[in-house]
Amino acid sequence: MDTLLANLLTLAVLVPLAAAVVLALLGGKLPGHGRISAWVAIGSVATAFVITLVAAFVYQQASTESVVGTYYTLIELGERSLRLTYAVDTLTILLFGLVTFIATAVMVYSTEYLHEELAPGGVLDPDVRVPGHVPFIRPGRYNQFFATLSFFVASMLLLLIAGDLLTMFVGWELVGITSYLLISFYRERPLAGAAATQAVIVNRIGDTGFLIAMMALWSGVGTLSLFSDASGSTSLLSWAASSEASTTLLTVASIGLVLAAIGKSAQVPLYIWLPNAMAGPTPVSALLHSATMVAAGVYLLARTLPLIPAEILLGIAYLGAITHIWGGCLALAGTDFKRVLAFSTISQLGLMFIGIGLGSRDAALFHLVTHACFKSLLFLAAGAVIHGCSTGDLRRLGGLATKMPWTAGTMLVGVVGLIGLGIPGLQFGLSGYYSKEAILAQAAAFAEANPIHGLLYYLPLFGAGLTALYAFRLWYLVFWIRPRDEGTYAHAHPAPPRMRAVLVVLAAAAILAAMPIPGLELSVWQSIHATAGGEPRSAEWLVGLSLPTADAHHDAEHSMVAELSALVATVVGILLITAVYIWRQLDPSELAQRFETPVRFLRREGRVEAFYNTVFVAPTLGLASGLRWLDRHAIDPVIHSLAHMWIVLARWQDVFDRRVVDSAVQGLSDRLWSWGVGLHLWQTGRLRQYVLMMTAATTAIFLIATFVWNLTRSP
Amino acid sequence: MTPLVWLSLIIFAPLVAAVVVACLPADRPGPLRWITLAGLMAPLLLAKFLVVMPADSGVAFVLGEPDVQSLVQVDWIPTFDIEYLLGLDGLSYPLLVLTAALSVLAWIASWTITKGLKGYCLLFLVLATGMLGVFLSLDLILFYVFFEIVLFPMYFLIGLWGGERKEYAAIKFFLYTLFGSVLILVGILILYFTSDLTQLSDAQLVGAHLSDRTLAEITAAREAGEEVHTFNIMALRALGQSTEVFADDFLFGKSADWWAFVLLAFGFLIKVPTVPLHTWLPDAHVEAPTPVSMILAGVLLKLGGYGLIRIAIPICPDAAWELSGVLATLGVISILYGALAALAQSDFKRLVAYSSVSHMGFVVLGLASGVSAGSGEVTTETMELGLSGAMYQMVAHGVVSAGLFFIVGMLYQRTGHRQLSRYGGICNLLPRLSALSLVIIFAALGLPGLCGFIGELFVLLSAWAYMPIVAGLAAFSLVLTAGYFLSAVQRVFLGPVYTGPNAEHLTEITTRELIVLVPLVLAAICLGVYPEIVLAVMEPSAELLAEQIAAGISQAAAGG
């Protein structure tokens, strides 16, 4: 049964992967101008969804809580081994279902949204300026889009099924690179390429943290597995629960993990890539950059929660709170439909971080699921508007409720889900209501236990009001107030039926996702709650810090406080924004003038990107140029001067050769020559002279010899 | 078939082809090209067949056997104990196959070369012989000879078939590496003259694979109280690891193995190359023709890493251990320096060249943590991981860098320039070329599932146990790597239109180019998805080496 479960979910990973490979290799050759490829991709992802459902039923029959196993071993090192493993528990199955469900919906939606890509003569891209002011026409990329999306689903599922940090890192990086490919889908637009590059680079800063965590844990613990297998082997979680766990190591590893999560989940200070990532097609923003991929950071922290010391959790909570508020503020001032939604995503992810940071993994994951439903709905509604009006500029939209009522209606569902409206006490509301309430209740319990950190309760509360403000502002600006650009309004057309159907399905999901399904044990909340490893560590050195139990938000007192206060904050927010745009009690332009400085500050998004460019990017590039200069003008000259030195030395040696050695040899030979010339005089060529000389010489030698002989003989 | 014939054929098949080529007329390119191809294919096939030969045939390369196999031992210059000693183990076999394969691919990439074709064929074949010989030889002098043989064809290939500043680049390459070679030679001689085989026990002598003649000499020398010197790498390894012959003071209060290691490492680090000894690399790469760049990056840089792991480290484990901090620092400096310098380049090929500096830094870092026994939290397993990581990174970088240089070469061949700022829109113009290029570039980025990731991961995991700060800095380099590669992708492949010169020559990838690039892409994917295919060969040897080093160091610690 266990192997069946693992095999099923592995199959769910492999089917989209196979579809991606097939499409990448054969996509262009499929019949129907690539129309088929969309359905191949959708078929594969839907198959994965069905497999997940089957797996869910299998799981209910199975006895075990989780199934852990190894795909294969990378390397065996004595007792240690580096392995790619899987782990299946309820959370895995739940998130598999979530990802495949939303992916199927988004892909079906995309068949209409990207219909232009199928145009036989190529796609006219009005956003691209080319020299000569000719219209820019490029080949369609329908097939490529669906291939990449299938690959994304496979990578995301791999990330979710991972039973160890290494496998998770593999999925983590793969979703990152599919994100790159999809952000740069409109690769001719200069902003798209830059945004894609920026997304990867910023994410890689986080990945450095992931690597550091892996390195530290591998060195210190000797394994990267999160879960113990059936034989009870050491795993990170079992090690963290034991007394051997070293706080230093945990701190280093957790800082790394948090850095990774910050990068992926676009938290302050690494959030800047996410708004820019909106350069990709809207369905991509719906699937990757709001619902699934960006939530991977939260998922990572949720899985590794028992490793993270409480002090770091507190930091996570504050970071989340800052992000929650800052994202809300930016969303409130935004003028681009998709950017506003991106800031909203950042803000909501901040809320999930608060949940994690306060030790309530379950509430954070719960919000992750509900957020995925309503945020993908919001993005797809935005896509329908952009598709119908050819612009996402909020200053040119308005009054579209009459033109596209289905979109307006479903988006309203999304907005209400986002702000988490519900009726306290009755436990009735849209999905966001339940999850937000869970986080706020946890915050209330936390603030009660640690009054000094009361801010962690008030900030999300303020954030709830802020969410209501910007969410309704967005909806009013697009659908309700008088149209501000007649041309846009006149040309607006409603979403095609297929897109509309997807919106309705997702709206239903946004309403129902959090509700317990009667007759079925497997509600979202229970699935999350049944997953092991939700207990946070207690504080070691921060005296007095006490985390409430993970179940704190289920006690009635805190729930009621949270529900009521959230309702008040939300309603105040709604009333305020309605007063501005509907009742006209306050004039928006007058407001903008009165608060000119903060509005301008927020419109420029705090100039954070410029700040980063000045503080981080420019110095790095400067250092890079400096090193290039160093190579050319410092190291090379040393090499050159060394070479030059040898040449100079060689010259000197040459001089020595000529002046000293050569001239000595020359002088000797000159002398010999002149002697030869001198002797030459004796050679008269006269035979008789020679005879005389010989005679004389012989006589002389004889005489001398005799003389010497006598000399030596006579003592 | 004896190992002697088989291994000699692997090395000298290209040389035989070179003789044939030399006899052919120079004006008919067809036979020249095909015979050269045959001469380069032969080693690849022979090397591959080694694995599938039956185990009892004597020439088979048995997977999972850690020690040296297929040994060939013939006297060469007996007066100085120099032998024709060949053999294979898990460290050399992957690099041998890589070399043979890259030679073939680089040759197919050279198909368009017409200038001085005959000379080019000859030089290329001699180059192949040299490279293959380096990975097979187990005698220091034989190793050195092959190491030098590589140098000369390379000099002429860069200097005659290169770009604008080819003479400068060729001479710079030549002088740098020759300088390194001289140091290596001195190191080798130090080892030779301080070695003494009589110090080895009988069991160690068996392990050292000595010839009968040498054994007889040792017996005689033991009786006479003389020393027996050797160039045999395996014997020197045994000497360095289990005796004290190299430990005596040699010069300035440092031992012989310290000096030998410093000299050898210096020479090999020039080849790797390590900052600040790297400036020959960008120039040589930029000026060299594409196939030569592929060989240069794919194989020649590996000679440095291989020399360290085959000679310097096993023979002088104590010195390596003592200097591992320096080695690690040099490695991480190379990683960061190369990445930063690549970030500042405007020439695509220079960028790729600097990326090689950065990637090869991981090899040095891995080797450093592979010899760091006893420091920090290092265990033998950690060392094995570091050594495996370094080896894997070498293989992976061989595939990736050859691919990268080929990509740059294809673009250069079409447009006649390499300025990043003057490209753009290649994705739309040449979709197939771009798709294959992106796979290679992602592999270079260290994307999991492609070959660049495994080596870097192993090295990082191993390095943290040794020096956490260094490992952290190395991990940070991934950000920079992403930065320079993706900004290059953005400038070259993305964007609306190509605005540079020769736009009309931008044609889709040809069949011949596919034959070169597709195997590289497939290798990048296979090595990334299933690293076992290389690790199965490599890991037992890495494990053995790690154990030997660990034992060697503890021996020295006990003795000293």
Added chain:
Amino acid sequence: MNLLAEPVGLNHYLFVSTVLLTCGLICMAGKRNALGVLMGVELILTAANINLVAFSNPALRADSQLALHLDGHIAAIFIMVIAAGEAAVALAIGLNFYNNHATIDVDRADDLKG
């Protein structure tokens, strides 16, 4: 001493030899005719031969018990053979010289002067 008053001995031979040598030298140094020079050469060689024969006398030798005392004679015979050959060559040179220069005056034979 008076040579004429003594029995013939070594000194007589040496005396004759000296006379012949002196005659030969004078002949070589004095004659301009190449044939005359050649005659002088023959005289000198004869003087040498006489010396050799004279010194092979057993009375003059320390190893007289063992030797045959013919060494001097053998050497003389060799010299005579060589002298014959030498005379032939010299005459040929002379003839050739005459053919080329229409003279055999040795003073004019300085073509090979260095």
